[in-house]
Amino acid sequence: MNKPIPTLILIVDDDRTVRNGISDMLSQQGYVILQSETAEAAYALITRQMPDLIIMNVVLPGMDGYAFCQQLRQNPDTRLLPIILQVCQGDLADRMAGFKVGANDYITLPYPPEELLYRVKNLLSLTQKPVPPQVQSHTPGRITAIFAAKGGVGKTIICTNLAVALRQISGKRVALMDADYSFGLVGVHLNMSTTHNIMELIPIIDDLDQNAFQNVMVHHISGIHVLLCPFHPEEAELVTAPHIKKVLQLLVEQYDEVVVDCHGSYDERTLEVLEMANTILLIIVPEIGTLMSTSRFLDLVTKLKIPPERLKLVLNRSDSKVGLEVADIERALKYKISYKLVSGGREVTISANKGIPMVTSTPNHPLSLGIKQIAEDLLKP
Ligand SMILES: Nc1ncnc2c1ncn2[C@@H]1O[C@H](COP(=O)(O)OP(=O)(O)OP(=O)(O)O)[C@@H](O)[C@H]1O
Ligand SMILES: [Mg+2]
Structure with missing residues (x-):
């Protein structure tokens, strides 16, 4: 039997503790994790190995999360890559700015781990190719x-x-x-x-x-x-x-x-x-x-x-x-x-x-x- 292809998630955050925390939680769920400290390093990594989803902080040293998101949306290869942005608590302007540059979802810091997991699963399920449901009976719904x-x-x-x-x-x-x-x-x-x-x-x-x-x-x-x-x-x-x-x-x-x-x-x-x-x-x-x-x-x-x-x-x-x-x-x-x-x-x-x-x-x-x-x-x- 073929082994299922693992789902690759890239975490972009300059805080190692945050990266490791997310990584541990998602690894336990069977996801394979890639990590980068900066947008520049993440971009270099993506050119070698395309992830299935990115979780990134808007605040990064060097290029920030918004600019990186915009850059990814301008590249035909990464135009549709699912992106979750981490924004500061209660900052509506941050969230709006995130959607404007093409992020798919956002999560407000600090958040419970299960919320991030829910958002990851949700976004992945939306971007997976839908499989037609099996028609089991002819009784109309x-x-x-x-x-x-x-x-x-x-x-x-x-x-x-x-x-x-x-x-x-x-x-x-x-x-x-x-x-x-x-x-x-x-x-x-x-x-x-x-x-x-x-x-x-x-x-x-x-x-x-x-x-x-x-x-x-x-x-x-x-x-x-x-x-x-x-x-x-x-x-x-x-x-x-x-x-x-x-x-x-x-x-x-x-x-x-x-x-x-x-x-x-x-x-x-x-x-x-x-x-x-x-x-x-x-x-x-x-x-x-x-x-x-x-x-x-x-x-x-x-x-x-x-x-x-x-x-x-x-x-x-x-x-x-x-x-x-x-x-x-x-x-x-x-x-x-x-x-x-x-x-x-x-x-x-x-x-x-x-x-x-x-x-x-x-x-x-x-x-x-x-x-x-x-x-x-x-x-x-
Ligand atoms: N049982 C409830 N308790 C508290 N708030 C409610 C309840 N039901 C609806 N609301 C609030 O009322 C508002 C209208 O709800 P909703 O959008 O579901 O209505 P709608 O009938 O779909 O409106 P529309 O006609 O614009 O489509 C929302 O702000 C929602 O949070
Ligand atoms: Mg309605």
Whole structure:
């Protein structure tokens, strides 16, 4: 049997203790480590032995990390080399500067070793050639659409966590589609530094086979595969309802569970998703504006001939104590609330900023447990 090719990681840092610490931790995980004290030495090393990933401090003697990153991006051989930059605590300007020169990810000093490991695995999984999942049965997958009649109520938080929870609980093939074509943030919430997205499918949509499709699905460290929204918002209008229908047909052929983060509009593309969905999780918050819009949407559901049993109402931030009780909301909407999710406080923002879903980072948080409960119910036969 052939031995697997080891993954080479280059650490560029002038502090020997830091280099050795990272090296020990990553070596224990089976990675082969190369080390350099300076950017210049690292460049000389790369010309002899190309690593699979670089972790480098922005502060280096001689050429700094930004300039080195820029240099690597200008060279066709190293243009796509995955780079994680180490920046100083809380320095947003450092992070922004890192992304501008083409770094894929950053980590803020000081950090727990497991965070670096998570980021390394995540970035490597994104840059590896995707292998088409084995199609084990011909039973089409299930579509769960996350929709809200008003923006900003928690669709993306719930969607990303739900997809990861479905995967964690069942080990099944799970796909997550960002159907907020202009300003989707699924990639940000999952810390996915890639430009692969749905736009690559549009020119070949009529001849799309599973292999071409798989080249665009981005693999997340959690095991879910993600179809991201257009990288440039101005391309969003090129995605049409027939495109979405075809994409969803392919997704259910290849995955057991398909979770869709819908845009909060009633355009044809969203309606296509809602009509094809087995379950629609309709997200609301205890706030009068959202409830008014939701009430109108529920009227529309009847006109669209969507069977009401497919619809499940999810009350997000149910513990907000803003003077609207569950019973009031149910009476006003003439609909039962199926799930209540609590406000997650700063943990929600921390997890979004880090790009690590709460069901992974804080699995026992009441919000994580609430989302896992929805996943468990969806998985029931
Ligand atoms: N249960 C919760 N507890 C605390 N904060 C929350 C909760 N749900 C959502 N949020 C916060 O509300 C904001 C909006 O969440 P999110 O982006 O998931 O909403 P959305 O419905 O996808 O918005 P959009 O319509 O813009 O796509 C975010 O700042 C998020 O952190
Ligand atoms: Mg969103």
